[in-house]
Amino acid sequence: MxxxxxxxxxxxxxxxxxxxxxxxxxxxxxxxxxxxxxxxxxxxxxxxxxxxxLSYIPELSYIKEKENHILIGATTKYREIRRSPIINAYAPILIEAVRQIGSPQIQNLGTIGGNLGTASPAGDSIPPLYVLNAKVKLQKVGSAREVHIDKFFLGPRKTVREADELITEISVDKMEPGSYYFFEKLGLRSANAISIVNAAGILSLENKTIKYLRLSLGAVAPTVIRATEAEEEAKGKELTEDLIERIAKLASEATRPISDIRGTAEYRKKATYGIVYEALYKILKGYGKKIEYGFEKIS
Ligand SMILES: Cc1cc2nc3c(=O)[nH]c(=O)nc-3n(C[C@H](O)[C@H](O)[C@H](O)COP(=O)(O)OP(=O)(O)OC[C@H]3O[C@@H](n4cnc5c(N)ncnc54)[C@H](O)[C@@H]3O)c2cc1C
Structure with a gap:
């Protein structure tokens, strides 16, 4: 056409x-x-x-630190996020997701604000934003408001943004030093593929005991969701294969997927179990990714 x-x-x-x-x-x-x-x-x-x-507005494209938070301008491109020393040091889970978005060409143009604006339940930057406790800044003439990420989406392609507002900034918490993290994406191929299921998690361990697990799931409900029952199950327990099985089962039960050309609802439920199980199993066996720099500055 x-x-x-x-x-x-x-x-x-x-x-x-x-x-x-x-x-x-x-x-x-x-x-x-x-x-x-x-x-x-x-x-x-x-x-x-x-x-x-919005691409000629330099003041909307930046990555800054502010105490325990990172502030990301809405028109910051995926390429800039991938290269950012601040994100690499304090929120590497976002890098894990962003490097799996589209292709280098898409990452050279696509922005984090655009992923929020599109509000697809399969948007790959969104699950990490849930576990990073993100807040979305919306601005209009004369005022600004901040909306927590779990209140921002109303359904597929629907957000709380009013027609006279722009998304101007996303703020995320810095990850705790020593915590484990993962972003897993299942697509029909490894580039330019919409997620059939994706999952982001941050796991904090004290000795072998779980201080907290934050787990979010994409493409399995009208919006990205937090698997809160799975998170509760994990708290205060030792990470074992049995526990991983229970967490993955609860994560799968939390989903409300649809069937579409990429996969059936039943497949999505099983795939959720599989990717959550695998991500946590890697951590148990010592192959998980761990944040190295924590709150130190890197040059
Ligand atoms: C080939 C291809 C592969 C892709 N692969 C992936 C993938 O793997 N994972 C994934 O998640 N996405 C993927 N996408 C979708 C897309 O690249 C992302 O959603 C991207 O983040 C959109 O950003 P953008 O800046 O290009 O948004 P735009 O196209 O400019 O805008 C997207 C939406 O957001 C709104 N918007 C943009 N900025 C603002 C703002 N500041 N304030 C208010 N509203 C705003 C627009 O009005 C529009 O509704 C792919 C797209 C293509 C074409």
């Missing part, structure tokens, strides 16, 4: 972008990397006739 004709606004500052959005509201579609929006445009699925191009 031929491209629809659209008018593109390219503001040079956040203030200017918010002003345009306050006037046009749902008539205009924000676009950052365009890796989702351009597909919609090509497929004739874009209802808006105007685009608000």
């Amino acid at each position: 031929a491209y629809e004709k659209v008018e593109v606004y390219s503001p040079r500052s956040l203030a200017e972008a918010l002003e345009i959005l306050s006037q046009k509201k749902e008539q205009i579609k924000p676009v950052a990397g365009g890796t989702d929006v351009m597909v919609m445009l090509k497929d004739g699925a874009l209802k808006e006739k105007e685009l608000l191009n």
Whole structure:
């Protein structure tokens, strides 16, 4: 299908972008990397006739430390996240996910804010954001609010963002030094594949006892979910094969998947069990990834 004709606004500052959005509201579609929006445009699925191009606003692209948090500007590209010494040092679980998104071409354009804006339950940066206790900053002319990630999504492709708001920043907690982490993705191939199931986890052990497990699952419910019963089961217990089996079972039971062209609901439930089991088993056997730098600064 031929491209629809659209008018593109390219503001040079956040203030200017918010002003345009306050006037046009749902008539205009924000676009950052365009890796989702351009597909919609090509497929004739874009209802808006105007685009608000965010890629010329330098103040929306950054990665900074603030005490025990990391602040990521909404238009920060996956490539920048992968290369960031701050993310590598304090939130490497995000790198694990981001390096499995699309392909190098997609990572050169795609942004973290765009993944949130698309609000797909299969979005790969989202499960790590759940276990990193992320907060999403939404700004409009004259005000800003912060929404916890588990309140941000209302369903597939639906968020609490109002038409006159932009996602401007994502803040995440730094990971605890010495904690284990994983991001596992099951797709139909190893690049440019939408997740059939994905899972992100952070496991903190004291000697052999679990201080906490944070576990989130994607593509198995209308939004990404936290497997809270599995997390509760893990708390205060020794990591053993028996416990891993119980955690993986509870994770699978927490899912409410659909059947689609990529997999049946039943397959997704089994796959959830499998990827959670495998990720924790690797940690038990000494092959898990562990955060090395913790709160130290790296040069
Ligand atoms: C070939 C291919 C492979 C892909 N592979 C993956 C994959 O493996 N995993 C995955 O998760 N995704 C994948 N995607 C989807 C896409 O790349 C990601 O969702 C990406 O993060 C979108 O970012 P973007 O900046 O390109 O978003 P855009 O296309 O610019 O925007 C996406 C949505 O977010 C909104 N938006 C963007 N920025 C803002 C903002 N600051 N404030 C408010 N709303 C905003 C837009 O209005 C739009 O609704 C793939 C896409 C393609 C084409």
